[in-house]
Amino acid sequence: MTLRTAIKSTLARNRFLVLTISVAFFATMIVTGLVTFVILTSSPNLVNSLQNWLQSNAGYVAIPPPYTSGLYELIFLNNIGHFWNPIRLWVWIPLIGAFDLGYELLFNAVIIGAVASFVSLTKGALYTAAGLLPHGVIEIPAFILEFTALARWHVTTTRALHAKLSGQRVDRPRLREGIGDTVTLSLMSVTLFAIAAYIETFVTPHLLGR
Amino acid sequence: MLERIEALIRRRTETDRRMSYIWMIIPILPLAAGIAIVSGFVGILVSTIPRISNITQGNAQSILTPIFGGLLALYGLAVIVFFGVLFLGAVSFYYMIDRRNRHFSRQQLLFSTLHQYLASKVPQSESVTQLGFLAEDSSHQESPRPAGLWALLFMFVNLIIGLILSYCLTQDLHKHDELQSKFQAALPPALAEAGYGQPNLPAYKPRGGDPVLFLILSAITGGLFWVYWYYTLLRDYNAHFADQARFEDQLLGILAPPHVTKPCGTCGGAVPNGAKFCPNCGKAYTA
Numbered sequence: 001m002t003l004r005t006a007i008k009s010t011l012a013r014n015r016f017l018v019l020t021i022s023v024a025f026f027a028t029m030i031v032t033g034l035v036t037f038v039i040l041t042s043s044p045n046l047v048n049s050l051q052n053w054l055q056s057n058a059g060y061v062a063i064p065p066p067y068t069s070g071l072y073e074l075i076f077l078n079n080i081g082h083f084w085n086p087i088r089l090w091v092w093i094p095l096i097g098a099f100d101l102g103y104e105l106l107f108n109a110v111i112i113g114a115v116a117s118f119v120s121l122t123k124g125a126l127y128t129a130a131g132l133l134p135h136g137v138i139e140i141p142a143f144i145l146e147f148t149a150l151a152r153w154h155v156t157t158t159r160a161l162h163a164k165l166s167g168q169r170v171d172r173p174r175l176r177e178g179i180g181d182t183v184t185l186s187l188m189s190v191t192l193f194a195i196a197a198y199i200e201t202f203v204t205p206h207l208l209g210r
Numbered sequence: 211m212l213e214r215i216e217a218l219i220r221r222r223t224e225t226d227r228r229m230s231y232i233w234m235i236i237p238i239l240p241l242a243a244g245i246a247i248v249s250g251f252v253g254i255l256v257s258t259i260p261r262i263s264n265i266t267q268g269n270a271q272s273i274l275t276p277i278f279g280g281l282l283a284l285y286g287l288a289v290i291v292f293f294g295v296l297f298l299g300a301v302s303f304y305y306m307i308d309r310r311n312r313h314f315s316r317q318q319l320l321f322s323t324l325h326q327y328l329a330s331k332v333p334q335s336e337s338v339t340q341l342g343f344l345a346e347d348s349s350h351q352e353s354p355r356p357a358g359l360w361a362l363l364f365m366f367v368n369l370i371i372g373l374i375l376s377y378c379l380t381q382d383l384h385k386h387d388e389l390q391s392k393f394q395a396a397l398p399p400a401l402a403e404a405g406y407g408q409p410n411l412p413a414y415k416p417r418g419g420d421p422v423l424f425l426i427l428s429a430i431t432g433g434l435f436w437v438y439w440y441y442t443l444l445r446d447y448n449a450h451f452a453d454q455a456r457f458e459d460q461l462l463g464i465l466a467p468p469h470v471t472k473p474c475g476t477c478g479g480a481v482p483n484g485a486k487f488c489p490n491c492g493k494a495y496t497a
Binding site: 045150 | 245429434
């Protein structure tokens with residue numbers, strides 16, 4: 001089986017998962033963006049307060065400068081290693097971990113929606129588009145594929161455990177296929193994260209004039 | 211025995227309750243209320259920030275009263291929505307389990323009566339024996355669930371019970387569909403051996419989806435997928451009842467001799483002789 005066929009068949013098998021996670025993510029992001037926009041436009045003082053607060057706290061965050069491999073590594077490793085962080089490893093526990101993933105998905109969607117709205121109001125829509133879109137069009141699909149891989153992991157392991165605990169035979173071909181899909185989707189997500197991190201480090205700062 | 215079969219089929223108007231999609235308010239209302247409450251809360255906080263720095267002993271009451279009033283109103287709204295959803299959710303789940311129980315129980319009786327009727331005509335037939343096994347399977351596997359107890363549990367435990375119930379109802383329909391399709395596959399040869407015509411049954415579509423997949427997706431989308439899951443619970447049971455009604459009408463058309471029923475002029479369903487209204491569509495009988 002060629003790489004192209006493997007990717008196509010994995011995506012075809014998991015399209016319902018991809019679709020559901022995308023809809024949940026984008027719906028939450030859009031609703032949050034709209035709510036934030038309404039709140040911020042109705043209170044101009046808040047925008048100034050938030051800007052002042054961000055400026056006064058920016059010095060405490062040690063982010064490497066743009067165009068450096070340090071920034072690339074920070075973004076890339078932060079994205080791919082998110083669920084390998086020891087305090088988040090429990091997201092891999094079948095079924096139970098899925099509830100934490102729900103929180104992670106919605107939290108990220110809320111943050112992106114709110115930040116996009118805030119930046120649009122303070123710096124303009126064009127600046128937001130230049131800052132978010134070039135890497136976002138690759139990073140968000142990578143993020144969705146990462147969640148799809150985890151969802152596939154949970155479905156596969158929960159089914160197997162359920163069969164085992166209820167005294168039925170575990171469907172081994174289905175189990176192998178599920179684990180194979182998890183690995184393939186994870187690798188696809190890592191590849192996209194690598195590209196997105198490169199764009200965010202070396203292209204986006206240029207577009208933003210930094 | 212044929213009258214009993216007919217009576218069981220006619221009883222479907224009481225047992226196969228189609229639930230309206232207005233019940234979609236159960237998963238949608240908490241979402242809409244959640245967005246409204248969070249927006250309101252953030253709005254109050256935002257309006258508070260510039261006023262807090264101007265507080266003095268003299269104006270504290272006039273500044274703080276509307277803030278606490280707003281927070282209290284939001285809290286009241288949250289409580290009303292929370293208990294409203296709990297109550298309506300409990301009622302909707304009661305209806306869902308109740309219609310499942312009634313439908314399954316009627317179908318078990320129908321399967322068993324059909325088997326007895328065909329066995330009285332061709333006792334040695336293998337297909338009729340197969341129908342008997344399926345009727346027994348149905349009685350053993352599809353026991354009723356306590357609707358009242360589940361509804362009460364939903365009132366007190368809410369989220370987890372909602373997911374467990376959705377899981378059970380989806381799985382039940384899936385298994386029920388499998389049994390139904392086996393029964394429909396075994397029925398035509400049995401009818402042929404008993405000297406009846408062949409029903410022209412459409413291929414049975416399994417419904418219900420994969421409950422494990424739905425459960426994981428509900429968790430991974432922070433409960434958003436449950437909106438769709440709840441919709442499928444309403445849709446799939448309604449569609450199953452509609453399919454079942456078509457199957458039963460055909461069956462009755464094959465089994466019932468002309469003196470027992472006549473076709474309804476409006477819907478084509480079986481109308482008992484002497485009846486003034488059609489038991490299927492409820493319209494006045496027209497030839």
